[in-house]
Amino acid sequence: MKYLAILKDSLREAWDSWVLLGLLALSSLVILFAAQLSFKPQTAEKTMRYFFAQNMFQQPVMTEALNSRKPEKILGMRGNWSRFRLEKVELTRGEPDSPLSDYALIVAADGRGFGMGGNFIVPAIEVQGKGPVEKKKPVVDTKADIAQLRTLFEDAEEIGYIKIDAIEPIADDDGKGVPRYRVNLLSTPNTYRIWGTEPGVLFGLFTHEFFEIFAEPLGWRMYKLAQYIIAVGSWIAVLFGIVITSFFIPNMLRKGTIDLLLVKPISRWLLLTYKFLGGLTFIFLTTGYAIGGVWLVLGLRSGLWANGALLLIPSITFFFAILYAVSTFVGVVTRSVVASILLTIGAWVAFFGIGMVYRGIDLLEKLEKVEADRKEVDGQQPKLAEERWAGGWTFTTIKVIHAISPRTEDLNQLNDLIVYTDFMTGNLGNMNKFDNSNRSWWDSLLVSCIWIGIFLGLASAWFYWKDY
Amino acid sequence: MAVVETIDLQKRYGSIKALAGVTLNVKEGEIYGLLGQNGAGKTTLIKVLLGINGGWQGDARLLGERAGTPHVRSRVGYLPEDHNFPDYHTGYSLLDFYGELLGVAGAERRKRIPKILEQVGIADRMHYKIRTYSKGMKQRVGIGQALMHNPEVIFLDEPTDGVDPVGRRDIRGLLLDLKKRGSTIFINSHLLGEVELICDRVAILRKGTMLREGSVAALTRQKGRFLIGLAPGQVFPIAEVRNLGYDANPLDDRWEVHLLEDQSIDPVVDYLRAQGLHLRHLVEKRQSLEDLFLETHGDKTPDRERNRGRGEQSENIKVLDAIEEERRT
Ligand SMILES: Nc1ncnc2c1ncn2[C@@H]1O[C@H](COP(=O)(O)OP(=O)(O)OP(=O)(O)O)[C@@H](O)[C@H]1O
Ligand SMILES: [Mg+2]
Numbered sequence: 001m002k003y004l005a006i007l008k009d010s011l012r013e014a015w016d017s018w019v020l021l022g023l024l025a026l027s028s029l030v031i032l033f034a035a036q037l038s039f040k041p042q043t044a045e046k047t048m049r050y051f052f053a054q055n056m057f058q059q060p061v062m063t064e065a066l067n068s069r070k071p072e073k074i075l076g077m078r079g080n081w082s083r084f085r086l087e088k089v090e091l092t093r094g095e096p097d098s099p100l101s102d103y104a105l106i107v108a109a110d111g112r113g114f115g116m117g118g119n120f121i122v123p124a125i126e127v128q129g130k131g132p133v134e135k136k137k138p139v140v141d142t143k144a145d146i147a148q149l150r151t152l153f154e155d156a157e158e159i160g161y162i163k164i165d166a167i168e169p170i171a172d173d174d175g176k177g178v179p180r181y182r183v184n185l186l187s188t189p190n191t192y193r194i195w196g197t198e199p200g201v202l203f204g205l206f207t208h209e210f211f212e213i214f215a216e217p218l219g220w221r222m223y224k225l226a227q228y229i230i231a232v233g234s235w236i237a238v239l240f241g242i243v244i245t246s247f248f249i250p251n252m253l254r255k256g257t258i259d260l261l262l263v264k265p266i267s268r269w270l271l272l273t274y275k276f277l278g279g280l281t282f283i284f285l286t287t288g289y290a291i292g293g294v295w296l297v298l299g300l301r302s303g304l305w306a307n308g309a310l311l312l313i314p315s316i317t318f319f320f321a322i323l324y325a326v327s328t329f330v331g332v333v334t335r336s337v338v339a340s341i342l343l344t345i346g347a348w349v350a351f352f353g354i355g356m357v358y359r360g361i362d363l364l365e366k367l368e369k370v371e372a373d374r375k376e377v378d379g380q381q382p383k384l385a386e387e388r389w390a391g392g393w394t395f396t397t398i399k400v401i402h403a404i405s406p407r408t409e410d411l412n413q414l415n416d417l418i419v420y421t422d423f424m425t426g427n428l429g430n431m432n433k434f435d436n437s438n439r440s441w442w443d444s445l446l447v448s449c450i451w452i453g454i455f456l457g458l459a460s461a462w463f464y465w466k467d468y
Numbered sequence: 469m470a471v472v473e474t475i476d477l478q479k480r481y482g483s484i485k486a487l488a489g490v491t492l493n494v495k496e497g498e499i500y501g502l503l504g505q506n507g508a509g510k511t512t513l514i515k516v517l518l519g520i521n522g523g524w525q526g527d528a529r530l531l532g533e534r535a536g537t538p539h540v541r542s543r544v545g546y547l548p549e550d551h552n553f554p555d556y557h558t559g560y561s562l563l564d565f566y567g568e569l570l571g572v573a574g575a576e577r578r579k580r581i582p583k584i585l586e587q588v589g590i591a592d593r594m595h596y597k598i599r600t601y602s603k604g605m606k607q608r609v610g611i612g613q614a615l616m617h618n619p620e621v622i623f624l625d626e627p628t629d630g631v632d633p634v635g636r637r638d639i640r641g642l643l644l645d646l647k648k649r650g651s652t653i654f655i656n657s658h659l660l661g662e663v664e665l666i667c668d669r670v671a672i673l674r675k676g677t678m679l680r681e682g683s684v685a686a687l688t689r690q691k692g693r694f695l696i697g698l699a700p701g702q703v704f705p706i707a708e709v710r711n712l713g714y715d716a717n718p719l720d721d722r723w724e725v726h727l728l729e730d731q732s733i734d735p736v737v738d739y740l741r742a743q744g745l746h747l748r749h750l751v752e753k754r755q756s757l758e759d760l761f762l763e764t765h766g767d768k769t770p771d772r773e774r775n776r777g778r779g780e781q782s783e784n785i786k787v788l789d790a791i792e793e794e795r796r797t
Contacts, residue, residue, distance in 0.1 A: 012561070257553070266538060465522070467520070467522065
């Protein structure tokens with residue numbers, strides 16, 4: 001097989017330059033790092049706290065975790081999450097501290113209200129402090145409280161982590177007028193995914209209270225961990241990949257080397273395509289090693305098998321294919337390693353920039369919409385068209401540029417979505433539940449494929465007509 | 469059948485006319501030498517034939533097919549000048565790589581490669597990286613890779629460049645072997661002595677045009693010049709021979725007789741015999757290829773005086789080889 005011959009040749013070349021070895025060593029380090037982490041389940045009490053705000057400035061961890069892909073939802077959230085405080089967790093069925101059991105939460109509504117407009121209820125405790133408590137007991141709107149309280153669990157119920165059995169007021173037993181509620185939660189087979197988990201290092205041999213600050217619901221914890229690993233890992237991998245593969249084409253085109261390949265019974269465009277595919281296979285294998293390794297050890301250590309995250313292997317390879325096509329084109333035209341590296345990294349930065357700017361305007365547009373919706377509900381004047389960002393020519397220009405340029409940044413977003421969905425739900429079928437970007441991923445893939453075709457086509461044409 | 473056939477082949481690189489209408493014909497089973505100064509277009513001719521360079525005019529056929537197509541390339545072996553083998557390969561793995569590209573099966577490659585590398589004399593170093601090879605060793609790997617798939621025709625651009633005299637002789641032997649087995653060989657070379665030794669036919673290229681083409685013997689023969697040597701102590705009767713109407717001149721310790729039109733050397737020989745002189749040396753003088761080469765390139769003062777013809781030069785090479793041989797053993 002001629003393709004295999006060229007692949008083997010590329011691998012030999014990369015191996016010879018030590019860069020491949022460096023890449024494999026780095027990947028091994030990351031895998032080793034993941035392998036020594038341990039994940040200890042927390043108590044039911046600690047777990048249930050994630051549904052409640054720890055202070056009035058921060059939304060509950062669970063809300064953040066379940067809405068992390070919808071920043072505008074959190075930013076525009078109407079509500080009063082810090083009104084409720086978890087007082088007690090009672091086991092109603094099953095083993096204590098098990099994600100398979102059912103629990104009842106006793107919630108006191110004595111927090112300070114700090115919502116972003118609307119629905120504002122004077123907190124009982126504040127009125128108490130001022131003295132004339134007995135005279136003017138605040139009006140407690142039980143119905144509104146229950147509705148409000150429900151929102152804290154709704155997101156989790158919607159995805160199927162828990163079931164809200166009932167929320168009911170309980171008799172005021174301390175006589176201070178603080179309303180209390182009982183929330184009956186039923187477990188589901190997925191409850192373990194949001195169960196509080198405390199990470200440890202060195203195979204769990206070394207434990208310390210300190211690590212509790214890293215404790216979070218399991219899926220969320222794993223997603224954030226994976227996110228760091230991928231963010232750092234894929235940057236390094238792509239950078240290494242660019243450096244390694246940028247040698248392939250100029251070296252192949254050296255005088256006295258290319259003649260020997262051109263006289264072989266293989267057409268030039270096929271030779272170039274094989275060389276391209278050889279480089280990709282090489283990246284595919286190293287990415288496979290790194291991601292497969294991390295997936296394996298994280299699965300073994302945490303019991304959370306994010307099989308769907310293995311999709312990152314082809315996805316990162318495809319990301320790389322876009323850059324490698326640029327590198328191939330530059331390499332064929334300039335025959336210079338330095339030019340290939342610099343221009344490819346330049347293209348990477350440019351595509352990244354376009355993607356980031358697009359992401360920014362996308363979020364701005366959503367926020368404007370949230371604001372407009374609220375103004376409508378509150379009966380305020382909507383913003384004037386000329387005051388709005390959305391619909392202006394700047395945004396349109398950016399959108400057009402984004403639409404027709406290679407979508408490397410979209411791929412990053414897609415990777416993030418894949419990892420998130422998989423760690424949180426274990427089922428990539430849920431992806432569109434968390435996908436609030438109004439872009440079509442198929443479009444992104446298609447546009448990127450077209451660009452790969454354009455770069456390779458130009459490179460082939462140049463290679464075809466050139467005398468060596 | 470003509471293995472290589474070009475008719476009025478032209479090739480330009482921008483404003484440079486590298487080939488300006490070359491017509492040549494290489495027959496099956498011969499060793500063909502292409503001579504020419506630097507920049508004459510020798511390499512260009514091979515590259516056009518092998519499809520490395522395109523955009524030419526005229527007609528060029530290789531083994532009966534249009535030159536340069538992938539299919540016909542699978543039937544030829546090629547050693548480029550200034551080759552630059554990927555130095556992360558070993559001699560063995562390089563041949564394996566090229567063999568795979570040429571479509572030679574795995575089992576066949578494992579069998580052939582050690583044999584070929586043995587033939588070119590680097591079998592003991594075949595598992596070392598090419599970057600550790602000397603120049604001559606690289607050249608030998610280069611010849612080896614050109615033989616990888618038993619090609620019907622082999623193009624060698626300066627095959628003995630950088631190779632020591634013993635190695636050169638080995639390579640000559642190898643090429644003659646290949647010829648015996650029916651391969652056709654096309655050589656570009658500057659080493660005229662070598663070309664003279666092994667080529668059946670040669671062509672001289674100059675600035676992209678063909679100056680001469682023919683068998684080595686035909687090209688170097690100098691009609692009507694005889695070199696005569698007598699037994700030691702005997703003196704050539706120059707005046708008498710001149711009286712017979714011949715143009716005779718001393719040349720070192722021998723004499724050169726130049727025949728004019730319609731003359732034959734026989735009367736001179738008869739006359740010498742009749743005088744009781746003992747003939748020790750009588751040969752029709754030949755030009756060395758180098759003389760011919762210099763002459764065709766407008767240099768009218770070849771150092772012919774020092775040369776006694778073709779035999780002498782090849783003898784020099786043989787002497788050198790013998791010295792090397794002795795040194796080695
Ligand atoms: N790739 C190229 N681009 C432009 N000009 C070229 C190219 N290759 C060769 N030439 C020119 O074509 C002419 C013929 O070159 P070629 O290499 O065929 O000569 P040659 O006979 O092989 O010389 P040498 O004995 O030095 O190897 C030269 O003038 C050279 O400068
Ligand atoms: Mg040349």
